[in-house]
Amino acid sequence: MGLLHRHQTLLILAAIVLVAALVASVSPLVMERIVIDTLIKLVMVVGLSVFIGNSGVISFGHTGFMVIGAYAGAWLSMPPNVKQIFLRELPDWLIALQLPAVPSLLGGAALAAAVALVVGLPLMRLSGIAASIGTLSFLLICNIVYSHWTAISNGTGSLVGLPLFVDIPMAAGAALAAIAVAWAFQESSIGLRLRASREDEAAARASGIDVALLRLAAFCLSAAIVAVGGALQAHFLGTLTVGQFFIAITFLTLAMLVVGGTGSLSGAVVGTFAVAAASELLRLVEGDHDIAGVAITLPPGVRDVGLAAIMLAILLLRPKGITGGREIVLVSRPPRRLAPVLDMTSRERTE
Amino acid sequence: MTAALQLIVDALSVGSLYALSALGIGLIFGIMRLINFAHGEFIMVGAYAAMLTAAIWAPFAVIVAIAVALAVALLTERLAFRRLRASPPATLLITSFAVSYLLQNLMVLIEGARPQTVDFLSALTRSMDVGGVRLPWINVVTIAVTAVLLALLALFLRRTRFGRMTRAAASDFRMARLLGVRADRVIAIAFALSGLLAAAVAVLLLAQTGTVSPVMGLQLALVGFVATVIGGMGSLSGAVLGGLTVGVVTVLLQSLLPAELRPFRDAFVYGLVIAVLLVRPGGLFRSAAAMQERV
Numbered sequence: 001m002g003l004l005h006r007h008q009t010l011l012i013l014a015a016i017v018l019v020a021a022l023v024a025s026v027s028p029l030v031m032e033r034i035v036i037d038t039l040i041k042l043v044m045v046v047g048l049s050v051f052i053g054n055s056g057v058i059s060f061g062h063t064g065f066m067v068i069g070a071y072a073g074a075w076l077s078m079p080p081n082v083k084q085i086f087l088r089e090l091p092d093w094l095i096a097l098q099l100p101a102v103p104s105l106l107g108g109a110a111l112a113a114a115v116a117l118v119v120g121l122p123l124m125r126l127s128g129i130a131a132s133i134g135t136l137s138f139l140l141i142c143n144i145v146y147s148h149w150t151a152i153s154n155g156t157g158s159l160v161g162l163p164l165f166v167d168i169p170m171a172a173g174a175a176l177a178a179i180a181v182a183w184a185f186q187e188s189s190i191g192l193r194l195r196a197s198r199e200d201e202a203a204a205r206a207s208g209i210d211v212a213l214l215r216l217a218a219f220c221l222s223a224a225i226v227a228v229g230g231a232l233q234a235h236f237l238g239t240l241t242v243g244q245f246f247i248a249i250t251f252l253t254l255a256m257l258v259v260g261g262t263g264s265l266s267g268a269v270v271g272t273f274a275v276a277a278a279s280e281l282l283r284l285v286e287g288d289h290d291i292a293g294v295a296i297t298l299p300p301g302v303r304d305v306g307l308a309a310i311m312l313a314i315l316l317l318r319p320k321g322i323t324g325g326r327e328i329v330l331v332s333r334p335p336r337r338l339a340p341v342l343d344m345t346s347r348e349r350t351e
Numbered sequence: 352m353t354a355a356l357q358l359i360v361d362a363l364s365v366g367s368l369y370a371l372s373a374l375g376i377g378l379i380f381g382i383m384r385l386i387n388f389a390h391g392e393f394i395m396v397g398a399y400a401a402m403l404t405a406a407i408w409a410p411f412a413v414i415v416a417i418a419v420a421l422a423v424a425l426l427t428e429r430l431a432f433r434r435l436r437a438s439p440p441a442t443l444l445i446t447s448f449a450v451s452y453l454l455q456n457l458m459v460l461i462e463g464a465r466p467q468t469v470d471f472l473s474a475l476t477r478s479m480d481v482g483g484v485r486l487p488w489i490n491v492v493t494i495a496v497t498a499v500l501l502a503l504l505a506l507f508l509r510r511t512r513f514g515r516m517t518r519a520a521a522s523d524f525r526m527a528r529l530l531g532v533r534a535d536r537v538i539a540i541a542f543a544l545s546g547l548l549a550a551a552v553a554v555l556l557l558a559q560t561g562t563v564s565p566v567m568g569l570q571l572a573l574v575g576f577v578a579t580v581i582g583g584m585g586s587l588s589g590a591v592l593g594g595l596t597v598g599v600v601t602v603l604l605q606s607l608l609p610a611e612l613r614p615f616r617d618a619f620v621y622g623l624v625i626a627v628l629l630v631r632p633g634g635l636f637r638s639a640a641a642m643q644e645r646v
Contacts, residue, residue, distance in 0.1 A: 058441045122629050129386055129440055133580045134628050137621040140573065144621075148614035247569065251452050258445050301459040308453035315446050316434050 009327040010183045013269050014176055017042070020273070021172035032168065038276040039171035040232045042269065044249075045256045046178040047225030049268035051218045052257060054191055056198030057127070059219075061119075061135030062226045063250040064142035067242060068115055069108035069227025070234040071146065071153055074162050077104035077235065082161040089151035101165040105174070105231045112227030113220045120219040124212045127201065139250070146242045158241040159234075166236040174232055178225050182265050190217055255311040263325025270322050275307065282306040353484045358606060364490035366598025367497035368552055370591045372571045373578035374504070375548035377590025378541045380579055381521030384440045388447040389427055390575055391568025392454035393420050393546055397553030398563045399462060405471040405557075412471065417550040423454070424546030428538060436534070451572070458565040466564035471557050493555050500551055501591060504544070508587070513540055521587065574598075577620075581627040583634025592636050 004011075017039070024035035048062050075083075075090060076099045083095045099107065123134045146153045153159075185191045194214040197204035204211060234240040252275070260271020282303040314321065376390050397420035404412040427450050435446055475489040508514035513536075519527040520537045528534055552571060557563065574597055582593025597620065604616045612619075627635060 056441070058444055122625065126628055126632065129384075129444070129584065130580060130628050130632055132441075132444060133386075133576055134625050136573070137577065137624045140621045141618045144615060144618040251448060254445060254448065262441075299460055301456050301464070304456035305453060305460060308449050308456060311449040312431060312446065312453065315442065315449065316431065319435065319438055319442055 005331060007183070007187075008329055008331065009266060010180065012328050012330065013179050013183075013266060016269060016273070017172055017175045017179065021168050024168050034276070034280055036166060036168060036171045036236060038272065039168075039175045040166070040229055040236060041253065041256065041276060042175045042272045043171075043178045043232060044226050044229035044253050045260075045268045045272045046175070046182050046265065047222045047227075047229055048253055048257050049222075049262065049265060050182045050185055050225060051215075051222035053262050053264065053268065054186060054194045054198065054218050055215050056262075057215065058132045058254075059135040060132060060250055060254075061123075061138035061142075062222065063245050063253070064139040065112040065116065065223040065226045066230025066233070066245040066249070067142050067146050068112045068230070069105075070230035070240055070245065071108075071159075072111040072227070073104045073108035073231030074159055074234060074240055075152075076107045077101065077163050077165075078159075078161060079163075086154045086157075086159050086161075087152070101163070101170065101235070104235075105228050108231040109224040109227045113224040116220040116223030117216070120216045120223075124215040124219055139246075143242060143246055153242060156242060158239050160239045162235050162238050162240060164235060164238045166232050171232065171236075174228060178228070179265065179269065181221070181225065182268075185218070185221060186265060190214055194218055252307070255307060259311060259314045259321055261321025261323035261325045263320065264323055264327045266328040267321050267323040267325065270328070274322060275310070278310055279303060279307055353482075356484050357486070358602065360484075360486055360490050360494070362599040362602035363595075364493040365602050366595035367493050368555060368571065369574045369578055369598040370594030371497055371500065371548050371552045371555075372575035373582065373590040373594035373597075374501075374587065375545040375552075376572070376575040377579045377582065377584075377587055377593075378517075378521070378545050378548075379538075380584055380590075381587060382517070382524055382538060382541050383432065383436065383443065385432060385443040385447060386440075386576055386579070387545070388444070388572060389450040389454060390545065390549060391570075391572030392451050392458075393424050393549035393568070394553045394556070394571055395458065395563070395565060395568040396420060396423050396454065397546075397550040398557045398567060399458060401471060401554055401557050402467065402469045402563045405469050409472055413550075413554050416554050417547060420550035420553060421543055421546040424542045424549065425539060427454075428542040433535070433538070436538070451568075455565050455568075462565070464565060466562050466567075468562050469557070471561060473558075473561060475558050476561075489555075489559050493559070496551060496555060500548070507544075513537075517541060517544075518587075577624045581624060581631075581635050583636050586634065586636065589634055589636040593634070596635065 020035055020039065024032045027035070044062075044066065048059070051057070051059055051062070075087065075094055076097065078087075079098055080095050083090060087095070119138055123131065123138070126134050147156050149155075186195075193204070193209050196207070197209055197211045197214065201211060230245060233244070256271040256275045257268055258271070259275050260269065261267030286299070286302050318324070372390065372394070375393070376387055379385055379387050379390075397416040400419035401412040401416035404415045431446055431450050432443070435443055438446075475492055476487055478485040478487045479491070508518050516527070516532045516537050517540055519530070520532055520534075524534075527537070556567070556571075575594070578593035578597045579590045580593070581596065582589030582591070600623065601616065601620055604619055605613065608616060608619070
């Protein structure tokens with residue numbers, strides 16, 4: 001089994017991102033911005049899939065890491081004179097500090113990973129729904145803290161004047177890096193053992209797998225990736241508010257992951273592009289139309305309703321998502337002997 | 352003394368709304384293992400229904416709110432959740448998230464995103480004077496309505512055939528089915544009850560605040576979840592006690608926290624939720640053994 005064969009999915013996914021970036025670079029500005037925005041969402045969704053895909057635990061809390069990454073990125077990247085206006089209460093050394101783009105993003109990722117380590121230490125001991133509710137509580141706490149602790153965030157007011165350093169190469173580079181890191185994690189022994197626990201937690205424990213520890217590793221890594229996504233989003237728009245990262249984006253990123261299929265990295269990539277495309281098509285539909293002489297106005301909100309309807313349709317008709325939890329491959333190999341065993345457990349569960 | 356009484360009534364009235372929301376979520380969770388994100392939207396559509404008919408006659412508005420919330424609850428069950436009944440809890444959770452988002456944005460399409468105000472039973476916001484304590488009528492009414500609803504529900508669940516079927520299904524769905532309980536019927540009953548409870552919350556909330564908005568259900572649904580979880584998932588009395596507890600803790604924190612920490616009140620509440628999850632994963636009011644996953 002060649003190295004190329006084993007990692008062909010990684011190459012295919014990278015090619016998809018590169019094609020999107022190339023198309024964007026020869027497109028008009030509007031299209032370019034749509035592609036950049038999609039690539040940023042891709043970073044977030046790939047980050048989500050590192051945790052949700054490998055562990056099987058649904059997390060609503062990752063949007064909290066977007067907030068953390070976005071604000072930490074802003075602390076590092078904004079010019080000192082702007083920070084004097086909006087973030088006067090930051091420590092002096094932080095106000096004086098101004099870092100270039102990549103270190104700022106990595107700073108955001110580092111803080112998010114550190115926070116993930118602290119909150120994950122207790123949270124990862126939980127399983128199933130309790131874990132989901134725990135992560136949801138974390139998101140709510142993040143939202144409340146960043147909305148009211150004006151010293152670090154300018155409260156519910158917005159931060160403006162973030163350096164606009166996110167262009168196509170930056171967004172595509174981040175997406176490629178996220179995919180590569182996620183793939184490496186998935187193929188590592190940690191990733192493999194974590195996915196074993198996803199299929200059958202009791203059996204994994206019985207085989208000596210420390211499920212909580214592995215989940216914690218995935219939680220920290222995914223928090224870091226998602227935080228980069230949050231920081232990219234903030235530096236793409238140039239403004240940052242806490243409300244930007246709450247229920248709506250939680251829904252959007254989870255929808256992307258579920259539509260593509262939570263079980264695989266390919267699912268994250270396919271789902272992001274599919275939902276982004278559907279969302280843009282729905283945006284075109286919104287507004288005034290003249291169909292055969294009849295004026296029809298579709299009010300804003302059609303897009304959100306359409307997105308929710310698409311997600312529901314996928315859940316009802318294809319609960320495992322577009323990819324069905326499989327990775328994209330060009331050259332398939334004979335199914336591993338593990339496959340029928342997994343099929344049996346899933347059949348038993350749906351009974 | 353009077354301050355304490357005032358605090359108790361406040362805490363109980365907030366806790367009552369939370370308890371009703373938690374019970375609506377807990378009923379369905381017990382049977383289907385579905386944490387219903389869309390419960391907040393059942394409340395929201397009920398409140399809009401009452402708002403739109405409030406001008407006609409208040410009791411009529413209450414009936415319309417109940418009818419609409421019931422219909423929406425039953426419809427979502429029929430169209431979305433029924434087909435996914437056998438899916439793992441994570442899929443159900445995401446589905447209810449999608450249903451919630453769909454209902455919310457449908458309401459944005461129909462009525463717009465902005466909050467709207469209405470004069471609905473506003474006489475209730477006046478206060479009565481009891482031995483020097485000023486108690487808003489609405490708080491007393493909320494507590495009374497909750498008590499009556501809980502008593503009726505308890506009677507229904509304990510004394511009627513349908514009620515016993517529902518409780519049996521909540522404690523062990525598969526066993527109940529083997530003993531001849533019809534899944535479709537029992538789940539429909541649970542959703543109907545859930546819709547009814549949502550309508551009650553909608554009416555009480557509307558009388559209290561006089562405001563509706565498409566996102567108004569979120570806070571109550573969130574509190575409902577955490578209440579269900581800390582109360583002990585699948586236990587109905589646990590859900591009620593969980594809701595009351597969250598309400599009481601919220602009101603206590605509001606009055607006990609130093610002023611500069613008060614904006615962070617809810618962060619403390621959710622922090623406590625995480626603490627409860629860790630210390631007693633089976634819930635405050637339930638033995639840990641009952642939570643063990645059934646294999």
